[in-house]
Amino acid sequence: MLPDWPSPKREIVRALMRHVRVRVEDRSITGIATSPVHEGHGTSIHRADGTVDERPFERAGAEIAIPVEAIETESLQGIFDRMDGIIDTLARAKSEALFRTVGEATRAAGTATNAGGQPITAELLLQAWEKLNIDFRANGQPQWPTTVIHRSQQDRFIVERARLESEPMLRQQLIELINRKREEWIAREADRVLVG
Amino acid sequence: MLVGENHRVLHSTRHSPIEFGKDVISLDPDGTPCAFQLKGNPGGRLTLTQFREIQAQLVQLVTQAIAYPGVPDMPHQSYLVTNGLVEEEVQQAIRGMNQMWERNGYGADALLVLERGSLLERATRLGASLWPFGIADLGALIDMLSHQGDDVLPIAKMHTLLSGMYRLARDENIPSGAELQRLVTSAALLVAVAMRNFEQKDNHFAIASAWILFSIYTISACDRAGELPREKIADSITVARGAIFDAIADLADEVVNRQHLTVGPGMADTEFYHPRAALISGLLSSFWLWCRRDGIVLPVLASVEKHLPTIFNERALWGEGALPQFLAHYWYISRRDASWRPELMLADLLKRVMYRQLGRQAEPLATPYYSIDDVVRHRFLTELGLGLADDPFDDTGFRYASYFAEGLLHLVVRANLKQQCKTLWPDYTRLHHRRFEVAERWQYCTAHSDQGLEHITVVPLRGEWYLLELDAARIETPKVPSPLRNDPILLLLFTILVPQRATPDVIRFLGATFSDVWFIEPARPRDHSA
Numbered sequence: 001m002l003p004d005w006p007s008p009k010r011e012i013v014r015a016l017m018r019h020v021r022v023r024v025e026d027r028s029i030t031g032i033a034t035s036p037v038h039e040g041h042g043t044s045i046h047r048a049d050g051t052v053d054e055r056p057f058e059r060a061g062a063e064i065a066i067p068v069e070a071i072e073t074e075s076l077q078g079i080f081d082r083m084d085g086i087i088d089t090l091a092r093a094k095s096e097a098l099f100r101t102v103g104e105a106t107r108a109a110g111t112a113t114n115a116g117g118q119p120i121t122a123e124l125l126l127q128a129w130e131k132l133n134i135d136f137r138a139n140g141q142p143q144w145p146t147t148v149i150h151r152s153q154q155d156r157f158i159v160e161r162a163r164l165e166s167e168p169m170l171r172q173q174l175i176e177l178i179n180r181k182r183e184e185w186i187a188r189e190a191d192r193v194l195v196g
Numbered sequence: 197m198l199v200g201e202n203h204r205v206l207h208s209t210r211h212s213p214i215e216f217g218k219d220v221i222s223l224d225p226d227g228t229p230c231a232f233q234l235k236g237n238p239g240g241r242l243t244l245t246q247f248r249e250i251q252a253q254l255v256q257l258v259t260q261a262i263a264y265p266g267v268p269d270m271p272h273q274s275y276l277v278t279n280g281l282v283e284e285e286v287q288q289a290i291r292g293m294n295q296m297w298e299r300n301g302y303g304a305d306a307l308l309v310l311e312r313g314s315l316l317e318r319a320t321r322l323g324a325s326l327w328p329f330g331i332a333d334l335g336a337l338i339d340m341l342s343h344q345g346d347d348v349l350p351i352a353k354m355h356t357l358l359s360g361m362y363r364l365a366r367d368e369n370i371p372s373g374a375e376l377q378r379l380v381t382s383a384a385l386l387v388a389v390a391m392r393n394f395e396q397k398d399n400h401f402a403i404a405s406a407w408i409l410f411s412i413y414t415i416s417a418c419d420r421a422g423e424l425p426r427e428k429i430a431d432s433i434t435v436a437r438g439a440i441f442d443a444i445a446d447l448a449d450e451v452v453n454r455q456h457l458t459v460g461p462g463m464a465d466t467e468f469y470h471p472r473a474a475l476i477s478g479l480l481s482s483f484w485l486w487c488r489r490d491g492i493v494l495p496v497l498a499s500v501e502k503h504l505p506t507i508f509n510e511r512a513l514w515g516e517g518a519l520p521q522f523l524a525h526y527w528y529i530s531r532r533d534a535s536w537r538p539e540l541m542l543a544d545l546l547k548r549v550m551y552r553q554l555g556r557q558a559e560p561l562a563t564p565y566y567s568i569d570d571v572v573r574h575r576f577l578t579e580l581g582l583g584l585a586d587d588p589f590d591d592t593g594f595r596y597a598s599y600f601a602e603g604l605l606h607l608v609v610r611a612n613l614k615q616q617c618k619t620l621w622p623d624y625t626r627l628h629h630r631r632f633e634v635a636e637r638w639q640y641c642t643a644h645s646d647q648g649l650e651h652i653t654v655v656p657l658r659g660e661w662y663l664l665e666l667d668a669a670r671i672e673t674p675k676v677p678s679p680l681r682n683d684p685i686l687l688l689l690f691t692i693l694v695p696q697r698a699t700p701d702v703i704r705f706l707g708a709t710f711s712d713v714w715f716i717e718p719a720r721p722r723d724h725s726a
Binding site for chain 2: 014015018025033034035036037038039040041042043044045046047048049054188189191192193194195196
């Protein structure tokens with residue numbers, strides 16, 4: 001074989017893969033705790049109601065072709081830059097898989113709210129939260145679920161979220177929802193008992 | 197080598213009840229009993245002084261009948277085995293002893309000497325049936341040989357080595373029958389070669405680990421081929437068990453004779469001291485349970501009992517990977533202490549695990565897939581001058597999930613600690629209970645399987661005690677091959693090495709095997725009276 005330096009090259013490949021992974025995560029939904037599965041070919045979720053959801057792992061992949069000429073002429077920085085081409089593809093595949101899984105699960109659990117193609121509104125937020133279990137902190141404050149929205153909806157979401165505080169009728173509805181959810185939470189916590 | 201020469205190995209350990217008095221006992225192909233005394237002189241010579249030290253043992257070897265079950269009542273052949281050369285004076289002394297024994301009716305050449313040259317000649321004669329020419333991944337062997345031998349056994353490398361040897365990663369050309377027998381003999385030799393540096397360092401835990409994995413992967417290969425370990429394969433596992441027993445007995449000897457448990461540069465040992473202590477407690481507890489189960493009485497056991505703490509070491513709970521060690525220790529304590537104290541300790545351990553996983557007390561415990569060195573690297577990333585890329589945890593979260601809470605709870609339920617269980621229940625319902633189930637039974641006996649499902653269970657908020665009792669009473673282990681289930685000591689040791697295999701069903705089974713705590717209905721199954 002030709003002379004080679006495999007040890008530093010392994011480090012470089014590792015750094016390239018990490019670069020891709022970090023950038024993919026930057027462009028994906030953030031704030032979701034991850035818990036890796038180290039072996040096997042899928043997961044099986046057993047819910048408290050007795051239903052079981054078994055899923056194989058989904059493979060997200062993308063290809064990149066680097067011509068030999070590029071290796072002759074470019075520096076390592078150039079190869080890092082070329083990785084951008086697959087980052088979007090991978091980020092999209094990851095997000096699509098996540099939304100597909102969450103969508104199926106929420107539809108099955110009856111917690112999905114369909115906006116029917118209409119923009120997000122304060123009323124829609126109340127409608128969506130109504131279907132969810134909301135936990136409360138020790139000080140009685142609700143632990144609101146994380147809301148994931150498209151960038152294009154971000155400004156509108158801030159405005160609509162503010163309406164819940166500023167418009168008296170909506171505010172009253174929000175307070176009633178919080179009180180209802182607190183009672184549900186207290187009942188749920190009180191139900192964590194071992195009987196017999 | 198004996199197995200390769202069609203001997204049937206009946207006994208292979210240096211640490212056994214004194215009446216056996218032989219390192220290895222076998223029946224040769226003609227059925228003649230053979231007794232072997234081993235003397236290590238690697239690269240050296242057996243001198244007359246060394247010979248005088250073992251002369252009394254050799255007299256015993258030749259003149260005392262082999263008192264071992266299954267050995268026919270007939271004269272046996274004795275062997276002194278050394279991996280060095282034998283000095284001329286020693287050979288002369290042995291000739292003299294043989295003449296005396298012949299006059300006394302023990303036959304000619306009552307004691308034969310197998311020295312290095314003889315061992316090499318036998319190895320050459322066995323040729324392809326001994327040496328693994330079919331090794332798929334010689335790199336794994338080289339990798340093992342590149343280790344200094346003073347670290348813990350690199351399980352991933354052993355997995356590569358043994359999986360390659362038994363072709364576990366391939367779907368076709370599955371070895372069986374005579375070919376599998378040949379591979380087992382070869383694998384045993386391969387492990388012995390791979391462990392060279394660890395042997396030289398007297399790294400007892402690593403040596404025990406290697407033979408545990410050899411036995412387990414051999415069971416895996418047999419199960420995959422639809423065969424039970426028989427004849428040469430069974431003999432190889434017996435020999436490996438002897439090596440495991442010896443290595444842990446050597447560890448026990450060393451531990452009880454040491455002033456402290458620190459190793460290497462003390463200033464770097466703070467984070468490893470307590471995990472090491474817990475690992476040793478787990479191993480010595482397993483050893484104690486092994487001796488108890490097999491009725492073996494050894495002088496070192498009294499010292500082991502003095503050494504083993506009667507409480508858990510809280511600082512040793514570095515991750516869920518440590519819990520099989522705690523469980524082995526609990527089963528030992530429970531055997532020694534007839535009060536409820538051990539079971540209350542277990543309930544408290546479960547409480548602490550759940551507190552950690554719910555983020556109420558310190559950081560959540562890493563899953564059993566992470567080792568103590570991963571945990572230390574993660575915790576001291578900055579101090580060690582490592583970058584984020586070197587963090588073994590990356591951005592992984594361990595909160596709200598446990599691989600062990602279910603198994604631990606079921607053991608507490610068996611103790612009928614209903615009030616404690618009621619107190620623990622709310623937190624138990626807040627966790628996701630995880631376990632990995634292999635697709636095929638043989639895959640259980642590997643450190644990593646690409647086939648299988650990660651089960652994540654959310655329990656109902658309201659629990660029924662009688663349903664919990666029913667779950668706690670289950671002892672079936674459908675994914676554990678029967679030869680491994682029938683050898684619970686090996687199974688326990690395997691879970692200490694590969695903690696992700698300590699699934700709730702395995703914990704329940706081991707609990708029923710090693711503990712007599714069972715105060716619930718339904719009654720303990722009859723074949724599992726501990």
